[in-house]
Amino acid sequence: MSGAATQLPGAVAGPVIRAEGLTKTFGAFTAVDAISFEVAAGEIFGFLGANGAGKTTAMRMLCGLLTPSGGVASVAGFDVGREPEAIKRRIGYMSQKFSLYDDLTVRENIRFYGGVYGLRTTEIRAKTEALLGRLGLAHERDALVGSLPLGWKQKLAFSVALLHDPAVVFLDEPTGGVDPITRRQFWDLLYEAAARGVTVFITTHYLDEAEYCDRVSIMVDGRMAALDTPAGLKQQFGAADMNEVFLQLARGAKNTE
Amino acid sequence: MKAFLLFVRKEFYHIFRDRRTLLILFGMPVVLVTLFGFALTNEVKNADVAVLDFDKGPHARQVQARLLSSDYFGLRHYLGSYREVEAAFRQGDIKLAVVFPAGFSHELDHLGHAQVQLVADASDQNTATSLVSYATSIVRDYARQELPPPAPGTAGPHVEAVARLYFNPSLEAAYTFVPGTMALILLLVSAMLTSITIAREKETGTMEVLLVSPMRQLPFILGKIVPYFLLSFGNALVILALGVWGLGMPMRGSLGLLLLETLLYTFVALALGVFISTRSSTQQGAMLFSILSLLLPTVMLSGFLFPLESMPPPMQAVSRLIPARYYIDILKGIMIKGLGLRELWPETAALLALAAGLLLLAFRSLKSRLA
Numbered sequence: 180m181s182g183a184a185t186q187l188p189g190a191v192a193g194p195v196i197r198a199e200g201l202t203k204t205f206g207a208f209t210a211v212d213a214i215s216f217e218v219a220a221g222e223i224f225g226f227l228g229a230n231g232a233g234k235t236t237a238m239r240m241l242c243g244l245l246t247p248s249g250g251v252a253s254v255a256g257f258d259v260g261r262e263p264e265a266i267k268r269r270i271g272y273m274s275q276k277f278s279l280y281d282d283l284t285v286r287e288n289i290r291f292y293g294g295v296y297g298l299r300t301t302e303i304r305a306k307t308e309a310l311l312g313r314l315g316l317a318h319e320r321d322a323l324v325g326s327l328p329l330g331w332k333q334k335l336a337f338s339v340a341l342l343h344d345p346a347v348v349f350l351d352e353p354t355g356g357v358d359p360i361t362r363r364q365f366w367d368l369l370y371e372a373a374a375r376g377v378t379v380f381i382t383t384h385y386l387d388e389a390e391y392c393d394r395v396s397i398m399v400d401g402r403m404a405a406l407d408t409p410a411g412l413k414q415q416f417g418a419a420d421m422n423e424v425f426l427q428l429a430r431g432a433k434n435t436e
Numbered sequence: 437m438k439a440f441l442l443f444v445r446k447e448f449y450h451i452f453r454d455r456r457t458l459l460i461l462f463g464m465p466v467v468l469v470t471l472f473g474f475a476l477t478n479e480v481k482n483a484d485v486a487v488l489d490f491d492k493g494p495h496a497r498q499v500q501a502r503l504l505s506s507d508y509f510g511l512r513h514y515l516g517s518y519r520e521v522e523a524a525f526r527q528g529d530i531k532l533a534v535v536f537p538a539g540f541s542h543e544l545d546h547l548g549h550a551q552v553q554l555v556a557d558a559s560d561q562n563t564a565t566s567l568v569s570y571a572t573s574i575v576r577d578y579a580r581q582e583l584p585p586p587a588p589g590t591a592g593p594h595v596e597a598v599a600r601l602y603f604n605p606s607l608e609a610a611y612t613f614v615p616g617t618m619a620l621i622l623l624l625v626s627a628m629l630t631s632i633t634i635a636r637e638k639e640t641g642t643m644e645v646l647l648v649s650p651m652r653q654l655p656f657i658l659g660k661i662v663p664y665f666l667l668s669f670g671n672a673l674v675i676l677a678l679g680v681w682g683l684g685m686p687m688r689g690s691l692g693l694l695l696l697e698t699l700l701y702t703f704v705a706l707a708l709g710v711f712i713s714t715r716s717s718t719q720q721g722a723m724l725f726s727i728l729s730l731l732l733p734t735v736m737l738s739g740f741l742f743p744l745e746s747m748p749p750p751m752q753a754v755s756r757l758i759p760a761r762y763y764i765d766i767l768k769g770i771m772i773k774g775l776g777l778r779e780l781w782p783e784t785a786a787l788l789a790l791a792a793g794l795l796l797l798a799f800r801s802l803k804s805r806l807a
Contacts, residue, residue: 242648264650272648276641295649340645349648 195220195378203236210236211402223379228398244250251252255346271340271348275355277332277396281325290303330361350381357408386421399426404428439498480566481746483531484512486524487669492737493541508570532556532567551596559772563743572597615680615767616740619760623705626668628726630709635722663705666700688774700787701763707794714801763784
């Protein structure tokens with residue numbers, strides 16, 4: 180990587196993610212109830228909420244997988260309802276399952292996902308070398324992904340999600356099942372990416388991780404119950420840590436799984 | 437003891453909350469019993485029959501009346517020449533032709549014996565064998581019951597039924613077996629493997645990533661289909677070679693047409709696989725669903741083992757949705773009867789329609805399931 184000064188192809192002036200009254204209903208059930216927020220370029224945005232609070236639905240709308248029932252939202256300058264395909268080219272995504280093919284080698288996985296995002300072969304080759312060098316995986320390039328330790332798989336999955344230089348990367352509980360040291364290393368990767376201008380949108384159940392975010396939102400029953408910096412939230416709720424903030428908010432929830 | 441009861445209760449929760457288990461528990465027996473009860477009979481009812489009467493005498497008319505008043509046969513055509521008999525068989529209109537030679541009635545009255553010829557379509561050997569034996573016994577009964585009893589010491593009047601089998605004169609089992617197996621294996625391999633591989637993407641979460649990526653559905657589906665398309669086609673060639681060189685199947689029609697039809701059928705099977713995969717989220721589920729929805733109906737309702745003619749109308753209606761039914765007819769038509777596209781276009785059209793319909797369903801299902 181040539182450093183923090185690199186201008187990303189997907190970079191836009193102003194907020195990278197913007198939602199205004201974003202709503203999704205399934206029949207009589209309102210999964211996401213008129214949420215409004217903005218996320219700036221290079222920000223690490225924590226998206227918290229109990230299971231069933233509407234996090235996944237909101238994220239799916241922002242990724243262009245679900246059409247909003249009401250309100251508007253834009254990602255990287257494109258409307259989620261009208262231009263989902265344009266959004267898909269400018270975002271990266273990583274799920275809690277790490278989503279690599281266990282029966283393909285490291286290089287084959289990178290090659291495949293690069294191809295999915297329409298990168299040219301020479302580009303993929305150059306990026307593969309850079310990526311493997313950065314992660315210290317050069318010797319494992321021909322190893323099957325299934326044989327790698329979980330922590331390496333996680334880093335690899337994240338790097339693959341960034342392969343096409345997206346403006347935003349959506350991370351859906353990316354640190355599940357990983358030990359604390361590996362998690363800390365993973366966060367170093369997130370900071371690096373954010374420093375390069377990539378917006379990081381992350382959901383997590385680990386409330387200590389919420390402290391690492393620039394700002395944190397907490398969803399309760401489809402509404403955005405709180406949105407501030409971790410320090411601001413703790414002050415607002417008179418809490419010692421994020422765990423206490425979360426419990427205060429989530430205790431009154433109606434929709435839990 | 438209490439722990440045990442609690443455990444039993446927990447197991448019942450598992451069973452009653454899992455639709456698939458319920459389906460196997462209660463759905464499968466119902467399906468099997470229905471199939472075995474109605475479909476699994478080798479008895480033939482109302483088979484289409486053509487009559488070629490050169491005699492036009494009273495005995496010929498009465499034998500016809502007896503044949504056609506039985507439940508086994510129904511008059512389809514009244515023919516005028518041998519050439520029309522052959523044409524009717526090639527069209528697949530009839531399963532049996534009854535030929536009365538000129539002078540049939542006269543010989544029976546004056547000589548006390550006569551011959552009637554039964555010609556059957558033996559490309560479906562189960563049906564052919566049954567039809568010939570039913571017809572033979574009806575013809576013999578006529579002679580015994582309707583003609584005056586013989587003078588003591590002489591042989592009684594009798595009608596001899598001479599059977600002639602079309603297409604498969606030696607009643608080779610391979611003629612039925614090879615097309616059926618080919619249809620079954622192609623369907624199972626193509627559909628099951630495709631459905632499992634897509635379900636695997638869901639299980640491992642890679643599907644989610646692909647959905648969020650700019651990759652469209654068509655390349656995804658086709659990307660899944662093409663490799664299996666090629667593998668299945670190779671599979672088909674092996675079975676075909678085995679059938680022709682190993683089991684002595686004839687190859688009377690065009691090999692090119694046969695291969696094209698095989699490609700079409702494989703495509704139908706693959707589209708079916710994609711459709712199944714959109715309905716199941718685990719590999720196991722996909723496999724189970726494939727076996728239940730493909731293997732059993734294909735074995736029982738394709739005409740592979742049991743004649744379709746003798747099934748009740750609802751079953752026959754269901755069999756029209758079974759792709760193997762058309763493919764088996766096409767295989768037999770080309771290999772055994774030497775037919776071309778001119779005769780086989782209805783089956784080909786049916787396969788094309790199934791392919792289009794399934795692909796459409798798969799697309800819509802994929803969209804609604806994953807979005």
